[in-house]
Amino acid sequence: MSSADGPLARAIYRSRQFLSSLRPRLGREELDEAEALLGPSLFSLFMGMSPRDRRHCLDVYHRLVRAGCHDRELLMAALLHDVGKGRQVRLWHRVAYVLLSAAAPRLLSRVGGGLALLRDHGQIGAALLARVGAPPAVVELVRRHEEPVEGDGRLALLQQADDSC
Incomplete structure (x- = not known):
């Protein structure tokens, strides 16, 4: 979501995203396409x-x-913008994060565990990607994918696509 959207719009977006992800299906062809683009080390993170x-x-x-x-x-x-979430983020973390984002955003700065992973996943993902040698531009896009755009056309495109899915 862009920084211009309000907490309610963000909660609605995240709720819609959640409902569509209850039974994710991953096709072999699209996984092969991702692997071809990412290469072995980045695909492993994916x-x-x-x-x-x-x-x-x-x-x-x-x-x-x-x-x-x-x-x-x-x-x-x-393909990698949410890699910092890993597998430790549980369903209840996602629900709590959406609710806190809408109702008490200041509280998010003081949370730990899975909620902290959701809050900090851009930074965490960027560090993981840098460690395995991802291109610097990919590392920066992942690091900043939830920050204000400030004239970065690539980041704006990533955020628009992220917001629509």
């Missing part, structure tokens, strides 16, 4: 995400491809 997050990242990737995007680094970032 596969370390929960099925729900993999489905979401594939949806963001497909949204960009359908919009005519051929920017390899942006497409890689689409």
Whole structure:
């Protein structure tokens, strides 16, 4: 979501995202496509995400491809933007995060555990990607994917695709 959207809009978006992810299906062809783009080490990180997050990242990737995007680094970032969540984020963390974001956003700065992973997943994901040698532009897009755009066209495209999935 962009910073211009209010807490209620964000909660509605996250609720819709949640409902569509209850039974994620991952096709072999799209996983092969992701592997070809990412290469072995980055694909391994991609596969370390929960099925729900993999489905979401594939949806963001497909949204960009359908919009005519051929920017390899942006497409890689689409597939990896939620890699910092890992598998430790549980369903109740996601629900609590959405509710706290809407009702008590200041409280999020003081939480730990799975809620902290959701809050900090951009930074965590960027660190993971840097460690395995991801292109610097991919690392930065992942790090900043929930921050204000401030004139960054690539980041704006990633956020628009993320917001629509």
